[in-house]
Amino acid sequence: MELGIVGxxxxxxxxxxxxxxxGHDIVAYDIDAExxxxxxEEGARPADSLDELARELxxxxxxxxxxxxxxxxxxxxxxxxxxxxxxxxxxxxxxSNFHDSIRRTExxxxxxxxxxxxxxxAGAELGFSLMIGGPEWAYEECTPVFxxxxxxxxxxxxxxxxxxxxxxxxxxNGVEYALMQAYGEGFELLHEGRYDLDLEAxxxxxxxxxxxxxxxxxxxxxxxxxxxxxxGDVADHVAGGSTGTWTVQESLEQExxxxxxxxxxxxRFGSRNDRFSRRLANRxxxxxGRHEVERR
Numbered sequence: 367m368e369l370g371i372v373g374x375x376x377x378x379x380x381x382x383x384x385x386x387x388x389g390h391d392i393v394a395y396d397i398d399a400e401x402x403x404x405x406x407e408e409g410a411r412p413a414d415s416l417d418e419l420a421r422e423l424x425x426x427x428x429x430x431x432x433x434x435x436x437x438x439x440x441x442x443x444x445x446x447x448x449x450x451x452x453x454x455x456x457x458x459x460x461x462s463n464f465h466d467s468i469r470r471t472e473x474x475x476x477x478x479x480x481x482x483x484x485x486x487x488a489g490a491e492l493g494f495s496l497m498i499g500g501p502e503w504a505y506e507e508c509t510p511v512f513x514x515x516x517x518x519x520x521x522x523x524x525x526x527x528x529x530x531x532x533x534x535x536x537x538x539n540g541v542e543y544a545l546m547q548a549y550g551e552g553f554e555l556l557h558e559g560r561y562d563l564d565l566e567a568x569x570x571x572x573x574x575x576x577x578x579x580x581x582x583x584x585x586x587x588x589x590x591x592x593x594x595x596x597x598g599d600v601a602d603h604v605a606g607g608s609t610g611t612w613t614v615q616e617s618l619e620q621e622x623x624x625x626x627x628x629x630x631x632x633x634r635f636g637s638r639n640d641r642f643s644r645r646l647a648n649r650x651x652x653x654x655g656r657h658e659v660e661r662r
Contacts, residue, residue, distance in 0.1 A: 374401040378432030388514030420449035450476040464532040471528035477504035482535020493517035499531030540613030547630035550643030566590035585653030601662040
């Protein structure tokens with residue numbers, strides 16, 4: 367199918383590359399002309415502006431936005447609005463607040479799919495997990511490209527009505543915070559405890575059959591291998607926090623207690639003191655998302 371992709375950062379580039387590999391016809395645009403030129407070398411049709419991208423697409427436009435959440439999404443939609451009607455589809459693959467997704471659904475003439483995306487840069491090889499909300503017909507129409515970008519047909523699903531995709535992704539991120547905190551605290555006790563342990567070896571052993579094996583635990587093993595058991599100069603500073611904040615806010619509105627997720631969020635906000643658990647969480651964010659590692 368023909369697909370326009372707006373935004374060619376870490377995640378947008380993967381969306382474009384996996385779509386191209388699956389034989390889809392891609393028109394691509396990024397404010398960074400070098401990023402656009404790079405994906406053009408891989409077979410995409412480059413566009414110099416959003417206007418040109420919209421004009422290059424056929425009458426029934428399918429456009430995937432991979433731009434930062436917030437104002438950049440609204441700005442892109444405003445610029446594209448003159449070209450969109452009810453037969454068109456826009457996919458928002460960023461970490462948008464689900465309230466914004468509901469609003470955009472009402473304000474946009476095109477069918478709007480809110481697409482929570484998980485997998486980080488590792489998705490270049492494995493594919494992403496896609497949590498999608500919005501009209502069923504639009505989801506079905508875009509299934510071929512979702513198959514390509516996700517790990518396969520089982521790697522994506524329609525969660526429900528508009529907003530539900532980003533809602534599920536929001537909660538996913540809250541769970542991620544709590545898991546990272548749990549691993550961090552466990553390894554902190556091992557590091558500070560009564561035995562002189564090789565934490566890379568511990569993580570490797572746990573990853574082979576233990577109940578708590580996971581990809582995050584594999585990333586713990588990677589972190590200890592590359593940084594050492596004491597994590598070297600990795601700083602006690604964990605960035606991020608927006609999706610976790612939204613998760614906690616929603617829990618308060620729904621009166622659903624989330625003590626583990628709240629505590630993990632509080633630890634992020636309090637990461638100005640030297641804590642081993644937060645230093646590991648700092649390094650894990652590099653492992654799954656290639657976020658910059660702050661060092662001391």
